[in-house]
Amino acid sequence: AQRVTQPEKLLSVFKGAPVELKCNYSYSGSPELFWYVQYSRQRLQLLLRHISRESIKGFTADLNKGETSFHLKKPFAQEEDSAMYYCALKGGGYNKLIFGAGTRLAVHP
Amino acid sequence: DVKVTQSSRYLVKRTGEKVFLECVQDMDHENMFWYRQDPGLGLRLIYFSYDVKMKEKGDIPEGYSVSREKKERFSLILESASTNQTSMYLCASSGTATYEQYFGPGTRLTVT
Numbered sequence: 001a002q003r004v005t006q007p008e009k010l011l012s013v014f015k016g017a018p019v020e021l022k023c024n025y026s027y028s029g030s031p032e033l034f035w036y037v038q039y040s041r042q043r044l045q046l047l048l049r050h051i052s053r054e055s056i057k058g059f060t061a062d063l064n065k066g067e068t069s070f071h072l073k074k075p076f077a078q079e080e081d082s083a084m085y086y087c088a089l090k091g092g093g094y095n096k097l098i099f100g101a102g103t104r105l106a107v108h109p
Numbered sequence: 110d111v112k113v114t115q116s117s118r119y120l121v122k123r124t125g126e127k128v129f130l131e132c133v134q135d136m137d138h139e140n141m142f143w144y145r146q147d148p149g150l151g152l153r154l155i156y157f158s159y160d161v162k163m164k165e166k167g168d169i170p171e172g173y174s175v176s177r178e179k180k181e182r183f184s185l186i187l188e189s190a191s192t193n194q195t196s197m198y199l200c201a202s203s204g205t206a207t208y209e210q211y212f213g214p215g216t217r218l219t220v221t
Contacts, residue, residue, distance in 0.1 A: 009149060032208060043113075044152075044199065044212040086151060094159040095140050095203040097210060101151040 002027050004089050006100035013077050014108050021072040021103050023061075023087030032090035033070040034097065035061055039083045047072075047085070057081070077107045112136070113213040115200050121219045128187040130216050132200030139205050141183035143167075143175065146197040146215070155198075158183055190220045 003026040013019055025031060035047040048056045050063040050070060061072045070087060084102050091098035116131035132141065140159050144152040144167075154167030156175040164175050172194060176184045183202075187194055197217050201210040 006151075034208065043214045044201075046209050049209070090208050094157060094165070095205070095208045095210065096142075096154065096157065097208060099144075099152040101149055 002089060002091055002098050004087050004098050004100035006085075006087055006103050008103045009101070010104045010106065012106045012108065015079055016076050019072075019074045019077045019081070019105065019107075021085050021087075021105065023070045023072065023100060025068050025070060025087075025089050027068075027089055031063070031065075031068075031070075033061075033063060034088040035059070035070075035072050036086045036088055036099075037083050038086070044086070077105075079107045079109060081105060082107045113200060113202055113211050115198075115213040115216050117216050118214060119217050119219075121221065122187075122190050123221055124191060126187075126190050126220075128190050128218065128220075130185040130187075130198055130200075130218070132183045132185070132202075132213055133181050134183075134202040134211070135181065136202065136204070136211070137180065138202035138211075139180075140203045141177065142201040142203075142210065143173075143183065143185045144199045144201065145169065146199050152199065155185065190218075192220050194218065195220045 005024045033050045037047040038044045086102045087100040088097040113134045142157040143155040158164045158177040174186045200213040203210045
């Protein structure tokens with residue numbers, strides 16, 4: 001079955017500390033994965049996708065097919081990174097996405 | 110810039126009422142989606158539509174129906190609202206070229 005697992009509901013770090021938001025997936029085939037972010041009182045928006053291999057706001061994510069993971073990383077967290085982060089997997093036709101349960105990142109000063 | 114709008118930010122309804130949530134997108138997207146967003150459960154797909162008058166059930170369609178009479182508009186209907194349908198409802202749209210979905214601001218529905 002296609003599934004996305006985000007094992008941490010809350011990740012709490014201090015400003016300047018490294019951040020890793022975990023995401024594991026289950027998918028038979030060639031996966032396409034995404035990270036979406038929702039800042040307080042803002043709408044959910046795409047942060048990055050694995051196929052573009054880009055760094056957005058200092059965040060990167062590498063697809064590891066061996067470990068079926070797509071962890072989101074940032075070397076030095078900023079307070080403005082505090083938000084809800086969702087990992088998502090391409091889930092079949094019509095551009096459907098399967099979302100994980102989300103991880104709330106809290107960056108403290 | 111893609112714009113997805115939802116008819117209400119907050120809605121309070123009584124048990125048994127019929128509830129309409131409306132979503133409009135202005136990017137001529139073929140695909141539209143309705144999700145529930147609940148803490149600890151993430152986003153769960155209720156229904157989606159890939160064309161006018163075409164719809165498919167998502168993961169949790171029970172108690173909901175949808176309507177898409179025009180390409181830009183996708184409505185979610187709760188035929189008889191129940192307290193367990195209290196939630197945040199998100200609408201999204203996407204084109205056919207990518208899997209990127211564009212989200213509306215959400216409607217927080219409370220059923221009392």
